[in-house]
Amino acid sequence: MAIRDSRDAIRLGIEMVHQHFMLVERFTVLENVMLGAEGGPLLARGAALARAGLARLGEAFGLRVDPDARVGNLPVGAQQRVEILKALHRGAEVLILDEPTGVLTPQEADDLFRVLRALRAQGRTVLLITHKLREIMAVTDAVSVMRAGRMVAHRETAATSVAELGELMIGRRLAAPAPRPAPKLGPVLLEARNLSVRDAGGVERVKGVDLTLRGGEILGIAGVAGNGQGELLETLAAMRRPATGEIRLGGRTVFPGWGFNPAALRRQRLGHVPEDRLRSGLLRNASAAETAILGYQDDPSWRRFGLLAPPAIAAHAARLMRDYDVRPPDPALRSALFSGGNQQKLILAREIDRDPQVLLVGQPTRGVDIGGIDAIHQRLLACRAAGKAVLLVSVELDEIMALADRILVMFDGRIMGELATAEADERRLGLLMAGVSPERAA
Amino acid sequence: MSGLPRWAELALLPALNLLLALALTALLVLATGGDPVAALTALAMGSLGSADAIGYTLYYATNMAFTGLAVAVAFQGGLFNIGAEGQAYLAGLGVTLAALHLGFLPGLLLVPLAIAGGAAFGALWAAIPGWLQARRGSHIVITTIMFNFLAAALMVYLIVNLLTPPGSMAPESRPFPAASALPGLAGFGFPSSAPVNLALLLAVLAALAVWLLVWRTPWGYALRVMGQSPAVATYAGIDQGRMIILVMALSGALAGGVAVNELLGAQHKLLLGFTGGYGFTGIAVALMGRNHPAGVLLAALLFGALTQGGAELAFEVPDVPSEIVVLIQGLVILFTGALGNMLRPALARMLGRAGG
């Protein structure tokens, strides 16, 4: 039986609790639960049934929520209970939860697990998608490991261990770090103290992070995607404002303080290759030449008589493209038409060419072909050799191993631990990435 | 994104959209028992058939070039300014106050000051919705709509109660001093009856200035970045709030050109409702002209010709009113703006096949 859309899935009793809740915040709990299962063209009868049903489900699974509360006023944990109630109210037999604890406090997560156990006890099937090994060990019966879009292993939970799962997640022996000269450490160029960041919804994404970065080294930040690395990077680049903490760049406090914005930090020689180049790093519908001056448009060197001089910009872009082997080397071509690797090389060229003292790099080889990866890696190593401080955020462990001198592992917005690359192996990294602290893993 | 070659995107698609609008209008004329060929001929002859006609065409086109530029420059920053009508109206107040109160100055001083007064008033009237969007989060579309009506109420009050000379029955200001008049273009072979005046040249200069500003300055670069993607603008460190206020002010100043053309160039006094819907026509002009100054000038010529031709049409062909031109404008907005995705896929497929 093929499932073509959500309607088919619902008919088959398959319901999903999305990572981003499918809840109407302005609606009451009852209205949300009824949406799509109204029980007739008029709401009155269905509402009475839903109210009774909610009480019954709340009783059976420990999912108590006030049916008349506005969802937007509920804490996140309660909103998630509404999502589950919604699914159960529609008759879910199979419940899929996508990273359900990402937004929950530990207490809320424990409550969730109690609910999941109750569901199992009453004969429902629960499919839990998570990268947190603790959760897998705590509530599941069986586990499948997915890597790079493929199912690579199946285990009975009772017959496996956190250590084995950690290794399976990473999947292979990591290449030993390439031999390279020991870093010639320079002065501290970037420092963050107790940095916390909230997203637009008020959820804390970065929680009290400390880091120190010296000239001449590459600091890698590893972790499963979505554990706060992206927010950390954007905050260090002043694209987000921290909630608390301090940031020092080149020995000067830039936050808290006036002029904490990307343009001012660029003037203090901070380069930034953003994580999501298509969303924020380049002008898709503008020429490569225009992308080549993004962020540096105020520079007088491409002005003639005070006006932007396209020939000067094109010449600058052409030089960058030649130096960094961007193909095709055509400054007039629309930025969106380059391959991922060539787009990335262009951005890297733009940022490195300004001779930054600190270079922030996010996912530098995402969507880049093999040849491009090597070229980009060589560029980053050259920056290190030139005494620049490089902060590398990547979900590719091989990349981190190949480039970083030290590795910080982020999990749930915190730094779980620091490893020198020489001491790092797949087991330690895997555990830290899954949120198991080194003491407990030992 | 579009998958269309540049020439098709810039020339073929607008031309097709215009043709579609004209064809639909012709069908309507035919369906109501009119003669579309006669109507079209009257349109063409009425707008381009004599020096006098061309003079009127250019006169209307001047207004539309100003409002078209106003809408286009805001569009480049991703803002939809529906308020050009009200901004032009308020600019009329600035022009009038300068012309009436500084009337003792010689023309060489008075005219630039009156123009500056108009631009300043237009800019201010647009900067307020800009500020409200940038700092208070109000939707610029709704506020600019409301500001059109606020402008209308304010101007009616001022004209009727304060600017109309005592004893006069017509709701209009006293005539401007002669020194404030922009010279006509009789020297270029237009009959002196044609209202086309030096403001035309000003519109062309404004288009050039807009082009330089938007495509040749770092500020314009930042504006276009913001218009393409606020996320990229954040990355590039562009202060978007400031940008919104400034570009709205610029947009309003450009809309003020209507007041210059109408009041200093032709009417020589402040009239009720002198803006005559040009602010809305500006939307069609900007969309048709692909929000580029050169395109805006061409589209303004086209719509200026339609307006002048429409006026003649109403005389020549019974039962086809000049408002049919408004219908064509509306259809052009619909096809180029809202239904923009209708022709594009088919066109891309056709061109793709032809190109191999």
Add this chain to the structure above:
Amino acid sequence: MVALELILPILAATLRTATPLLLGALAGLFSERAGIIDVGLEGKMLVGAFAAAAAAAVTGNVLLGLVAGIGGACLLGLVHAYACVTLRGSQVVSGMAINIIASGLTATLALAWFSQGGQTPPLPPGARFLPVTLPGAAALAGVPVLGPAYAALVSGQTVLVYLALILVPFSAWVLYRTRFGLRLRASGEHPAAVDTAGISVARLRYSAVMVASVLCGIAGAYIATAQGAGFVRDMVAGRGYIALAAMILGGWRPWPILFTCLLFGLLDAVAIRLQGVAVPGIGAFPVQALQALPYLLTVVLLAGFVGRAIPPRASGQPYVKER
């Protein structure tokens, strides 16, 4: 009693001017609650007015006029829905296009069909909605205060006034008490939630735009065949935009919308009566200040200086199903 004679006509005029605003604002309410911004109220009302007047003039039947008015507005509504929902075009551009098209189209058709300088022929009483005298108006006439009030306000309105008033609780009922209303509101707040519940967002939004069009058609018919006696060029005269302001000021909710429409109606009724009245110190009363008040209030509210108008969360955004 003098005060009563002064106030009653003003209140009666308030009801009459509020009616098209109310119909238009409720139209906007349905459309925007489903997530489709509707700045094209003005245009749909104008086409509704013209179609109603034209049909009433030709057939002599006011009900056929009403049906034609609704039909005309619905045609424009279909264009809007096609542009916004199917093609995911800009909702604001589409709305503005509809306003401009309506202005040109009605003037063109009016001249072509009736050759009277862009008007329809004046409608005879049979082709118009006339005030209905409710039973009891005569009986109560003798009762002080209540009698005249009943005769002037409750009785003596056209049937469309009563319809518009009834539509307020009816709209509230549809939005908050029916499945259609629940889904409609959800698709304006969080269309993905509607989609994952197995409901078509596109179909909902089409329906909402069509409901809005029907209401605009009625509003237009009221303007041309109840308030007026035939179509005159651009006769809606900005009332579509005031309706939009009333909807925003009413916070996209039916009962507050009734209140704002009555307030705007009252302002208008008072303004007309104060026209030319001299105020000591100022001179002629600045009627324009009263006329500008609806727009000013809307701007102030939108800016959050007083209260806050929270539009439906997903309004203006085309819904793109994730693949």
